Every structure is written in C-alpha cells, then in structure tokens.
Amino acid sequence: MRERIAVACRVMAARGLADGILGHISVRTGADEVLVRCRGPRERGLAWTEPADVHAVGLDGAPKHPDGLGGWSVPNELPLHLETLRARPDVTAVAHAHPPAVVAADLAGIAIRPIVGAFDIPGARLAAGGVPVHPRGVLIRSRRLAGEMVRSLGDRPVVVLRGHGLTSTGATPEEAVLRALSVDGIARLALAVRAAGGVLADLPEEDLAELPDLGGSFNLEVAWRHETTRLAAVPP
Numbered sequence: 001m002r003e004r005i006a007v008a009c010r011v012m013a014a015r016g017l018a019d020g021i022l023g024h025i026s027v028r029t030g031a032d033e034v035l036v037r038c039r040g041p042r043e044r045g046l047a048w049t050e051p052a053d054v055h056a057v058g059l060d061g062a063p064k065h066p067d068g069l070g071g072w073s074v075p076n077e078l079p080l081h082l083e084t085l086r087a088r089p090d091v092t093a094v095a096h097a098h099p100p101a102v103v104a105a106d107l108a109g110i111a112i113r114p115i116v117g118a119f120d121i122p123g124a125r126l127a128a129g130g131v132p133v134h135p136r137g138v139l140i141r142s143r144r145l146a147g148e149m150v151r152s153l154g155d156r157p158v159v160v161l162r163g164h165g166l167t168s169t170g171a172t173p174e175e176a177v178l179r180a181l182s183v184d185g186i187a188r189l190a191l192a193v194r195a196a197g198g199v200l201a202d203l204p205e206e207d208l209a210e211l212p213d214l215g216g217s218f219n220l221e222v223a224w225r226h227e228t229t230r231l232a233a234v235p236p
C-alpha cells in the first residue's frame, strides 16, 4: 500500500494537480491505522514520492511506530484526512491537492457541473451528483477546521476548497486520484469554454440518463494502468 500511495502521489503531481511540495494522500489500513504521505528530511516534492515517505499514524495523528517518524513529519493538514476518515466509514482513501484550474474556476464563479457527457463519463456522473464548495481558504490544520470541511463535503466524493484546492475520496488511492483528475478536467474545460466566450450549461437530462455506467474495478484498473504507463513514459 505504501508503494500504491507513492505512485498515486506521483500521478497527481505529473497531472499538474499538486505542483511543488504540496498535496498528500492517506489510506485507512485498520480501525485505528492510517498510512499517510509525510514530508521527508530531503523533501523533493510530490512528483518524487517514494514508499519510504509513507508512514502509519493513528486516528489521533500519533505515529504508530514506537520510534516516531524518523526524519519525516506528518502534513500540516493531517486533520483533513483524519476527520474525513472518522466521519465517512465508506471512505478508505483521501487525496488532497491544489489544482490551479479547480481553484481558478471556483473563484470565477464556475461550479463543477456535468457540462460534458461521453467526454468523461465517470466525471459527468460525479459532477451530476454535485461537487460542493467549502467556502474557507484556510490551512486545515485543526480538528475544528477539518470538521467544517467535512460538513461541506457531506456525503459526496469530492469537495472543492475555495482559494485552496480540493479533497477527493475513494475506496482506493487510485479512485480518489482519478476522481480528482475528473474534477480538474471539467474545471479546465469550463475555463476554456468561458475564455472562448461560451456559455456553460448542463448536459440535457436525457443525455445524462443515456450515459452507461462504466464504473467498476475493471474500468478503474484500465484508467489507472494508463496513468502509471504515462508516468513511466513522461518523467516529472
């Protein structure tokens, strides 16, 4: 799982969702154990995440290893992960990133809506179900601030954080990152449509209803294989 989290972090960076040293992914691995991407003693950024950067903490944020985290430190925004996992038993993985297009679209007053259909079916379905916005641009470094974000997230898979980024959830780190990629893709398209002078509108109901459910582990697996192959082909 450490390897999977490291690869998922590298995919987020390679896809432009987490430039520089910001962003992290966590995965619940037990009733009171969470693996989380930590900041290393020779931190180089998310694009160069290695399995050694992933460490186990409890739901209270304390390191599981008796000797602590070595030279690593947990993310400032660890509460964002822990509160989401506490509040949402259906969630196993949490990805947090600062995608510029998602932040720009929200600041431009553009909501993540199902403006496309077959262009990205999982993305259209995600958007059709609603992508809420958390209205605060704060660093989510306390249980109180994280609790506010979790209330904004509600029962949805992804929440946009105004002036900050997004938090995406899933049953696996791969699913959480793919959902973040979908939201980023819709934000980029929406900005392009607006920049071209176009008007944004939801896809007609009848078209949305016609989109097949391509969900399931097989399609997720294929989509992820594409991401990891792309990662290997295009070094950061």
Ligand SMILES: [Zn+2]
Pocket (backbone or CB within 6 Å): 023, 077, 096, 097, 098, 164, 165
């Ligand atoms: Zn952040």
